[in-house]
Amino acid sequence: MRKSLLYFSWSFKTPYLILFVLVVCCGIKLNAQQQYELNSGWQCKPLKEVSVSGATITKPGFNMSDWMPATVPGTVLTTLLNNNKVPDPFYGMNNQLIKDVYSTGNAYYTYWFVKSFEQTAKGDEQVWLKLRGVNYKCELFLNGNKVNAQTHEGMHLRQQYNITKLLAANGQNRLAVLVYPPDFPGAPNGGQGGDGTIAKGLTTQYTAGWDWIQPIRDRNTGIWDKVFIEKTNGVNLQNPHVITLVPGKRLPAGKQEAAVIRTSGEIENPLNKTVNGFLQYTLEGKTIKTAVQLKAGEKRVVKLPDFQLVNPKLWWPSGYGEQPLYTIRMQFVTTGGQLIDEETVKVGVREITTQWNERTRSRENYVNGQKIFIKGGNWVISDAMLRFSEERYDAEVRFHRDMNLNLIRIWGGAIIERPEFYEACDKYGMLVFQDFWFSGDCNGKWTDPLKKDDQWTRRQYPDNHELVLTAAEDQIKMIRNHASLAFWCGGNEITPPDDILFALKDRILPELDGTRYFYDYSNSNDMSYNFLGGNGDGPYTIQDQKTFWSFKTYPYNSEVGSVGVGDYASLKRFIPEKNLIAPQNGKEPDSVWAYHKYIPYDQHVDPYGKAKDAKDFAMKAQLVNYDQYRSLMEGFSAHMWDWYTGVMIWKTQNPWTAMRGQMYDAYLDVNACLYGLRKGGEPLHIMMNPLDSMVTIVNNGFGIERNTMVQANVYDIDGKLQQQIQAFTEVAASTTQRTFPINEPLKKIKNGAFVVLKLLNAQQKVLSENLYWLPGADGKYTGLQSMKNAVLKVETRKATKGNIELILKNDKANPVAFFNRIALVNSKTGERILPAFFSDNYLTVLPGEEKTIQIDFPAQTNVPVSIQVYGWNVKEQLLPLNIN
Known part of the structure; x- marks a missing residue:
């Protein structure tokens, strides 16, 4: 929500017609607030x-x-x-x-x-x-x-x-x-939130230190x-409220039944006289208004009549539809037609509801009447030192969209994010699950020897409960108009104290919002029945890929995560050269790695060959990263609506230079986690079950996929096709379907294999493609280690400021060009240009294959740009560009 000067969006060819319109439209004068x-x-x-x-x-x-x-x-x-x-x-x-x-x-x-x-x-x-x-x-x-x-x-x-x-x-x-x-900054003693006393005030708990960050001093x-x-012309209009109601079950395409737009606004009259006027807005050519009289010093909420929006353009989560936004300029004008004050609101027309799924025993969520499988990421804060910007928010939320996620959960130990964050979520179709400012670690859920106060005392943090309620009311008003905001939550892994909890759910939210479901806490039984015991979330460490498919965890897991070391360029940004020492399985990592919260990769790197140095480790870690997050999302999707109604990854971004739970680093440089997750989270996705090699299709969409061909291609490590299996199938809406196994062809491969799965439509267009690299019978990737070098041809089809189309070609006579990283660099300094957005990355090009990659990046002024490409068996090359 932001103030703006009054302007008219009509386009006329003569100034006389413009003048006529200004005169007849209530005589409004162009002297709005600044x-x-x-x-x-x-x-x-x-x-x-x-x-x-x-x-x-x-x-x-x-x-x-x-x-x-x-x-x-x-x-x-x-x-x-x-x-x-x-x-x-x-x-x-x-x-x-x-x-x-x-x-x-x-x-x-x-x-x-x-x-x-x-x-x-x-x-x-x-x-x-x-x-x-x-x-x-x-x-x-x-x-x-x-x-x-x-x-x-x-x-x-x-x-x-x-x-x-x-x-x-x-x-x-x-x-x-x-x-x-803060009155109580807390002792940074290594505990989650230090000694916990920082939670006595209404501030950010993480700044006393957590398992993913060191203390902010x-x-x-x-x-x-x-x-x-x-500056206003007198009366101050603030906190407009717009509710959209979309009855029935809708589809993204086609003509829509009407939606209801329900609005109100707070008006304050600071003058020593009574003011008469109208509260109004115009939408789709219709003006909705109501007469208002405000006495001297009066402040109150004014409701406008409901408006029936005919054939609305509906807002959908990413992967399910588009995200159109309407602009509502709520104005207070005098009876004489003078514009006194105005607020501008961007509105996405949608309705979000929930219901209990008895089969999974968890909450399932609906947008515009359609069931949505939640693929979410946990967000802490954009930057640990609060260096926010609209551009950074946009980039980070775009990364989440690019991961094929549809929800971001804002963790309770930080803040309610800034309006610019929710604007980006509106733009990119990311639902938001918003915690209030409580966490089980500081607020007393567990016995903790590092905490200063006992659980009963911590259970009543913060000290000033009235301040919490005042702040909650204020922050609800600040963000409630955003289409992306989907759910409220009392706190991370624990409820607020009862007087805060019940005030929020019984009084404040019904009065100030009334449209979003409220979870008492992030892993409550009301969200996901905890039949496993424990805390109701996790695990947070690296897992065998098969675990995600075979182990039934919480049916709507609010936190499950893994590793996240960036590539070598990322590590060099914050680790001194003398400390760039590759971690080894079973040994303590270097002190700087430990300080930056490195999570061990355990035995998962060694099958690719023991890391020779930090650069070698970082490359092999990306292979693990890709497989880890692809498998995570594929395993959950495979059991959609049977075991699960959703999952949220802990976590998808880092506000500090930590080496865990991140798809991109604190400098906005991507790693393979993002692209593995992007692949595994495709709305229409073909995948292979690692338990039985069954080719499986997941369809998150609302329509049936008819006459599709499922194709499985098995290649040896040299890239020679050994067998192809294909069959036609039909994939129902919002479902997962098993097709056929490919375990027999895989038995013939001794030292590893590549499996390429494709889903094609009736026009033989590829709807989904997925490449797996498999180890030999001993579980080691000896075949990858002995691969011959491949020479990739790299060229651009177009290169303009902000956008590049890149072509990667691999000749038929070549071996597989495996796991290629693409980066955009400053030709003079060699530093990466960040952020950069790739339609795909860490990709493999088979012999005789060509792949096209779209690259978007902030337009650079007088910066020489080169494309950097390197891979597992592809030597690094730089392609200087002539940017038009």
């Missing part, structure tokens, strides 16, 4: 070096020549890093060199942040200061005056102040914000989210 962000020119200084008050700092003439440039939005640690006051905490063991707030005391990280800006107000104009997030407490001063009567507390809570009367007459204003760290103290100045 909003801008205070995101540059900030300065800061630690409190201990400032001897005067905020009132003095913000008076004209106060000298700030020796103050340090500050990063806002940002944290104290980000500002220190950007001013070269601390080393990069993401690199090596640098984090140990930075002072921790628990040891220094809070005063060390208590800072003044100051910003000057120009702004005036005249007549009924009102000016508002808006802060979207400060951690943890703050005092605000403007032009010598205190802005907030009471100290603001809480990271997860927006602030808004009417500063009209505090503005300087000459328009030259100075704002000062004194920011304090300032605990993310700072003005961490955006600061806005907004």
Whole structure:
């Protein structure tokens, strides 16, 4: 949701017709409110070096020549890093060199942040200061005056102040914000959330350390989210609410029955007089409005009449349909037609429901009346130091779409993400499962010797329950309009305290939302019946591929995960050269690897040959990564609606340079996990059951796939076709179907084999293709180790700024060109251009085969670009490009 100046989207050829339209459309005048962000020119200084008050700092003439440039939005640690006051905490063991707030005391990280800006107000104009997030407490001063009567507390809570009367007459204003760290930063003693006391406040629990991150030394103290100045013509319209109702069972294509659009908005009148007007919006050429009278000082929610949207363009999760969005500009206009204030909302028309599946004993989910098999990833936070951007959010969510996932779960030890994150999820069709700010580790689910307080005490964290409820109300309003937001959850692996839990589910959510299912906690029996005992999720370590097919785990597993080491280029970004030592099975890893939370690959790398060095290990680890996540998603999909209604991988991204649970690294560089998961999660997918070599098809779609041919091709390690089996079949909607086994042909292969499965339609177009590499009878990949080198021909069909079409060709006389990594690099520096999006990667090209890859990347200015390709048995080559 963002403010915008009023404009009209009609396209006319004469200015006279435009003028006529403006006149007849209620006489609205083009003098709407203004909003801008205070995101540059900030300065800061630690409190201990400032001897005067905020009132003095913000008076004209106060000298700030020796103050340090500050990063806002940002944290104290980000500002220190950007001013070269601390080393990069993401690199090596640098984090140990930075002072921790628990040891220094809070005063060390208590800072003044100051910003000057120009702004005036005249007549009924009102000016508002808006802060979207400060951690943890703050005092605000403007032009010598205190802005907030009471100290603001809480990271997860927006602030808004009417500063009209505090503005300087000459328009030259100075704002000062004194920011304090969390009252209880917690001891970073190696526990999940350290000693747990960080959860006594309403802040991010992970910053005291977790099993996937080292402590963030300032605990993310700072003005961490955006600061806005907004000017209205009087009345302030805020927190619009749009609900879409889509009755019945729909299909993505074809004409649709009408949907219901239900809207409301909060209106505040700060003036000393009664205001009369209309709350209204226009959609599909129809204006919906209601008359409003607001007394002086009054603030209330105003509901508009329901609107029947004819033949709506429906929003669907990724893999099931498109994601069209409607723009609603909710306006408050006077009876005389003057536009006073406006809010813009992007709306996806959809309805999400759930019901209990008695067969699986888990919750199953519906969008627009259609059953959706959940393929989800767990998300912690975009960046551990809160360095957010719209571009980074877009890239990360796009990666999740590219993995063929359809849901992201936001873990409870972090934050409710920023609106820009949900905008990206709306765009890419990712459902969101949103936890509130609780976790079993800190909030008392288990006995834990590393925790300071006992379970009964921790069970009541945070200390200020009213603050939690206030923040929940605020954050619900902030994100509730997003089509992607699908479910609310009380907390990670534990409920909030009862007075918070029941207030949320019985009062706050019904009043402020009322459309989304609420789970008491992330692995509750209401979500997935825990018939196995234990915590109701996991495991989190590497598994034999067959396990995913044979072992029946929780029917809607909220967390199951594995390894995730990046490739060699990724490792070099944060591991010093002297520490680039390959881990060996059964031995302790290097200290830097251990500090960055390396999970052992155990015996899974050795079948490819014991790693010679870190580069060799990283390449072999990618083979394991690909197989691990492809098998995970294939195993769950194979038992769709029989054992499972969904699965969520722990986890799919890292906000820090950890070496576990990531499909791309903290620098947005992809690894083979992403492409194995992408392959295994195809909406229409052909796969081989490793238990009995049965070729199986999974169809997540709503339609029957008729007259499809299932084709299985078995090649020896040299790429010679040994046998082909094929048969026609029909695949029902939303189902998994077994076809035929290929175990007999595989018995003839001694030192390994390649199996290529294809699903073709009646026009012989490939609908799904899947290549497996199999070990010899001894379980080792000796055949791969003895492969001859292949020479790939690499060329481009087109190359423009932001997009490349790459062709990989392998001559018939060549051996298989196995497991090729494609990267985009700066020709001068050799550094990878990030992020880059590949239609496929870590791919194999058979003899006589040609493959086309689409590459998207941020348009570069005056950066020479080359394509880098290397593989298991393909030497590295660089192809310089002439970008048009």
